[in-house]
Amino acid sequence: MSKKTTRSAKPKPDPDANIDTAAQKSTVAGLKKVLYISEKILPDDNQLLRLDRFYHPGKGKDALFLTNPDGQIMELLEYAEPRRSWLINSEICANGRVYMTIPMDTTLLAIHHLRKHCAQRAMSLDNIAVHEASTSRFLTQFIDSNGLKCVADAKTSGDLTFYKYNQERTLAWLALKTRHVAEILKQKQIHCGHSAQSQNFVRSEKLSDNVVNEMDYGRMACDIVGRYLDSDLHDQLIGYLHIPSEIQAIVEEKTAAQKRKSQVGLEGSNSKKIKLNSHDSDAASKLKLSGLLDSKNGKDCITSPPTMEPLKERSMTAKEKALAKGAKGTKSIASFFKVN
Amino acid sequence: MSITLDFNGKNLAKGKSLHLHYLPAKISGDGEANVETYFNNYTREAPEYGSGMLNNALRGYPLVGERMKVPEGYKGLVLQETEKPLSESTDRQLRLTGVFDEFTYWNYDKVPSNGDPFRQAMLMADVAKALSEPISEQDLEAEIRRNLESKKENDS
Numbered sequence: 001m002s003k004k005t006t007r008s009a010k011p012k013p014d015p016d017a018n019i020d021t022a023a024q025k026s027t028v029a030g031l032k033k034v035l036y037i038s039e040k041i042l043p044d045d046n047q048l049l050r051l052d053r054f055y056h057p058g059k060g061k062d063a064l065f066l067t068n069p070d071g072q073i074m075e076l077l078e079y080a081e082p083r084r085s086w087l088i089n090s091e092i093c094a095n096g097r098v099y100m101t102i103p104m105d106t107t108l109l110a111i112h113h114l115r116k117h118c119a120q121r122a123m124s125l126d127n128i129a130v131h132e133a134s135t136s137r138f139l140t141q142f143i144d145s146n147g148l149k150c151v152a153d154a155k156t157s158g159d160l161t162f163y164k165y166n167q168e169r170t171l172a173w174l175a176l177k178t179r180h181v182a183e184i185l186k187q188k189q190i191h192c193g194h195s196a197q198s199q200n201f202v203r204s205e206k207l208s209d210n211v212v213n214e215m216d217y218g219r220m221a222c223d224i225v226g227r228y229l230d231s232d233l234h235d236q237l238i239g240y241l242h243i244p245s246e247i248q249a250i251v252e253e254k255t256a257a258q259k260r261k262s263q264v265g266l267e268g269s270n271s272k273k274i275k276l277n278s279h280d281s282d283a284a285s286k287l288k289l290s291g292l293l294d295s296k297n298g299k300d301c302i303t304s305p306p307t308m309e310p311l312k313e314r315s316m317t318a319k320e321k322a323l324a325k326g327a328k329g330t331k332s333i334a335s336f337f338k339v340n
Numbered sequence: 341m342s343i344t345l346d347f348n349g350k351n352l353a354k355g356k357s358l359h360l361h362y363l364p365a366k367i368s369g370d371g372e373a374n375v376e377t378y379f380n381n382y383t384r385e386a387p388e389y390g391s392g393m394l395n396n397a398l399r400g401y402p403l404v405g406e407r408m409k410v411p412e413g414y415k416g417l418v419l420q421e422t423e424k425p426l427s428e429s430t431d432r433q434l435r436l437t438g439v440f441d442e443f444t445y446w447n448y449d450k451v452p453s454n455g456d457p458f459r460q461a462m463l464m465a466d467v468a469k470a471l472s473e474p475i476s477e478q479d480l481e482a483e484i485r486r487n488l489e490s491k492k493e494n495d496s
Contacts, residue, residue: 031420036414036417042352105474108471169484176479184469224467
């Protein structure tokens with residue numbers, strides 16, 4: 001036992017760590033796959049499920065969906081970590097992925113086809129994309145007409161219903177969806193901020209309420225909804241919800257932090273001033289003084305070329321003096337870059 | 341081309357229950373292994389890491405694991421493709437090997453926690469459920485009105 005613990009305490013990096021015991025090695029015909037299947041889509045006694053490929057606007061290409069002859073459809077997600085594999089009974093399964101069916105609103109996928117075909121005129125579903133078999137099958141078999149009415153104007157004539165894409169309704173509908181998602185993100189305390197954070201820490205300390213703000217949830221939710229949309233529609237949704245981009249948010253946060261820092265600095269200098277000129281209690285003169293200092297510094301920066309001379313003229317702080325003393329006899333760093 | 345999952349409700353109910361381990365290692369190669377003798381026999385309870393935690397080792401690398409349930413509302417299946425497709429257009433069939441409701445999740449030298457990518461990924465099921473909830477006509481109308489009003493406010 002002691003031997004085992006010392007071994008385990010010092011794990012060596014072994015690039016091809018595998019556990020094939022040569023004696024028992026035998027290849028298994030066919031690859032196994034681990035699938036989490038929703039109980040809602042499980043087949044009856046005489047039904048078989050199918051995996052179908054339909055166009056996925058977020059990916060810009062076909063993706064796999066699990067379908068049931070009843071007209072139920074679920075998206076197939078794949079969870080893959082770089083180094084994972086399964087042991088299934090007494091077999092090794094090198095495919096360490098987990099496939100998972102997730103419920104999906106088919107209206108989200110239908111929006112792409114409506115925008116493409118029904119932006120100008122109303123069409124019935126079986127007239128859209130007649131030459132694309134999979135799209136046609138998708139539209140006629142898996143679309144929920146109630147959902148479709150949320151993103152399109154429907155006109156019924158006899159047995160046929162014609163749909164025309166309605167941008168206003170679509171964006172409002174997507175905004176509601178985004179809000180639903182944001183709520184669940186908040187409820188599940190999923191961390192949505194742009195800075196990395198230890199999940200364990202957040203969870204155990206219950207700090208997440210203070211750390212992540214509303215907008216981060218909104219942005220994450222919008223991105224999740226956007227996974228199903230054409231990119232231009234996603235951008236429109238971002239505009240509709242007034243969500244600032246993540247970069248913008250980071251910049252704003254940084255400037256806020258800097259402001260705070262400079263405010264602290266200002267306060268610090270003020271208090272210093274008060275100590276230095278304790279006899280001069282006039283606030284206006286203090287302000288002028290600091291303003292003068294600023295402008296002088298600014299002038300120095302603009303007019304003087306980056307040489308050592310103007311620096312000497314300026315009164316040096318003790319720190320700078322010490323630095324200059326240490327630098328005596330050494331070359332200026334600029335000299336290394338001169339092309340002479 | 342289509343892929344059929346070659347089982348129905350009856351097959352599922354009678355499906356063989358499987359014993360699974362989710363290992364934190366890349367293994368190049370599928371095949372038989374003496375899992376019972378060389379792995380299962382060494383699984384020990386490790387209460388020092390928390391309740392329900394287990395430990396074991398894979399080629400000397402320490403593993404910390406726990407029993408994990410398949411998410412609520414889901415069933416775990418293992419499918420197998422008997423023959424590899426010759427071309428994209430051929431019909432394919434996935435056969436049912438067995439079912440599971442629980443498996444052992446192993447981490448390499450790290451106590452399983454909510455910080456693990458796997459656990460976080462499983463939250464996607466809840467998110468997807470929220471996203472797929474239908475939206476009522478009234479809510480939609482209210483949202484359109486709200487948006488129009490806020491637009492007017494911005495314009496004025």
